[in-house]
Amino acid sequence: MTVRKTAANLLLVDDDPSLLKLLGMRLTSEGFTVTTAESGEQALRLLMRNRVDLVISDLRMDEMDGIALFGEIQKLQPGMPVIILTAHGSIPDAVSATQQGVFSFLTKPVDRDALYKAIDEALSLSMPGSDEKWRESIVTRSPVMLRLLEQAKMVAQADVSVLITGQSGTGKEVLAQAIHAASPRAAKNFIAINCGALPEQLLESELFGHARGAFTGAVSQREGLFQAAAGGTLFLDEIGDMPLSLQVKLLRVLQERKVRPLGSNKDLEIDVRIISATHRDLPKVMAAGEFREDLYYRLNVLSLKLPALHERAEDIQLLARHFLRAAAERHKPFVRSFSSDAMKRLMAASWPGNVRQLVNVVEQCVALTTAPVISEALVSQALEGENSALPTFVEARLQFEVVYLRKLLQIAKGNVTQAARMAGRNRTEFYKLLSRHQLDANDFKQ
Template structure:
């Protein structure tokens, strides 16, 4: 008998060669008010995906005629907007990680827990309501290739449930990136809980992360939820995760694997749905090599890596960000928005900002307080260019060695032409009397983005 399709409901494709499990999943999803089709192998699934539109695909990882990864690749190759969740054998961590890296939305381990299945499906189908990245509202600014690549990756990560590991120097915007991933995802209406792992005393860590029951220890006068409970349904951001002591790393690993938390003093565990985003300015891989960070936890956290570019890698974006920050600071202080003098723009471009955007914000707050005219000058910025040994930190008047001096002069002329043309490279090349190809070569050689 033909299956009746409700045009207003979501449609799910279940792929599993075990007919009993496929039927169990089908019945569970139908009770949730969903339309369900079943496929019993990779080829069958790909054919169904080509014939009909689906809102979600649940697929087993290993089947007689192929792997679930092939279905993920098929969906991506055809440009289908279908989130995929894979079902892996119990303890198959490598399979789960491989699926997430390939683009899977999430994963379930066999035997499938129906409560986790329902949570996963609800989260996946909420992707239709995902917030769109708005250029005017986004907390990460910039038009450089480095920042555009970062924003594109953030947009993709927002559609996934995979753990994300954010790397980058201090002040480069790691927490902002994490908030943007959360705010652009299906979890946007749920909590975003940020935790600085290096700021919690070791003897309080377990209670802070997992919560406790009344009487669990001296001073526990009432039940208390931990960070995981507070972030339930949303995102938990673990900043400076490399600072976690080894004993806490073991407990965190178990929570991530089991997706359950036991409060201190409790006898039962609570099932929780939390996405983990972690960050550190250190190299986690080096911490693993040094024995300060568990390798198994590293692989659990570093499913997808997002590297935040340093400000010095973003070329002329420093001026875009500087103007945005200055406008915000002036508004907060109730001051008239000043402009930047030409020497201030030059100083901002030449300085390497070891503290990145956080340092830029501090510099501009100070400059706004010091400025006594309608424009902020280089003197107001108080950037100690002489303290830096790289070529951008040297005075243009220092003519030795000659090639370094010529490079600085050339770079300054190119930056001024780009500023004058609002960073239109074609127009800048005309002003400089260069071909576009020649300008592009010089931009690459001088490190201007």
């Protein structure tokens, strides 16, 4: 028996229970942790709730075949490797599957060595190393976030520009720091600047530096952040808010790998990795003529999208306790926990401000509590203050969908068929809605 280097988590999907059981036993004997599903819909639910490193699926299945399942998996966890097995193998099927991004396509009866070889190759490309120190500041158990971190670990090794997108407050700078920590540049500086927080001339001076007398008040020479980050990483936060005229100068720096300080006639060589981030939809911003297309492609060599907090709801309790410990240590060591009702209130909140809002709510609760256990009343008070800002249309629609779906499932007592009928949707569409918002009908069954 081959001893596997990693105890990987495999998800097997097949509508034939006997074949599913047989393959599961074989892979378990090889040292893998195996979870099984008898349909595509069940597989998607398990994928949302469990850590999975690789999916192995049958091609021909009722309702949702292997290719359709692959498409849904990529929406939930982009980059998740999928191996497809079929007793009806054909060249067109194999070509179609691989063109869509399926890692491997094998025909039944599956050659054992070919399957193990495909599994090992897929895992060698997708699984991160065992050293987790690089991401110690990121607290999560969400399958979506864990998969994103696996991608970030791989991205860190490629010395190219990275664009991080996501709503405000999702932790884009924290992810950028983790990428830097996992990269060959980790021993050098990580320097961050918010491109939307400074006037244009000051931002230009901060980035590129200036010579003495370059402008009023420039009484001495000053090096810019490109020089300060030499050998390391420069994080350009809210890059979508950078003025157009400065975008041109940034593009020149990225193309030539040289920077010219304000008021100087001398170019300086730079060696720095660029990680940028934005909460804006840059393709739409480009269409409006507010962001340069050539700069976008320079920055977006590799991209990562952080999920909103409501898309990783299983992390709310974990994060709340983590932030509580940190805040209590700084301010009130006697504070120990949230009450049961307080935690339920946190779990039910919509969190339009994402992780940043959760931090603020926890900090406020710790500041105001006089007891070791934080009450539900304090949490509600903090949430009311945080939610005073009007959400965007997209945020409001997502909040409504979550509340509406929860209400349907409560009325139907977890019966998906009944809930879908009340919503005027078929079961497949309804399951997609539940998957999008990470809702499990089983949680609503009495």
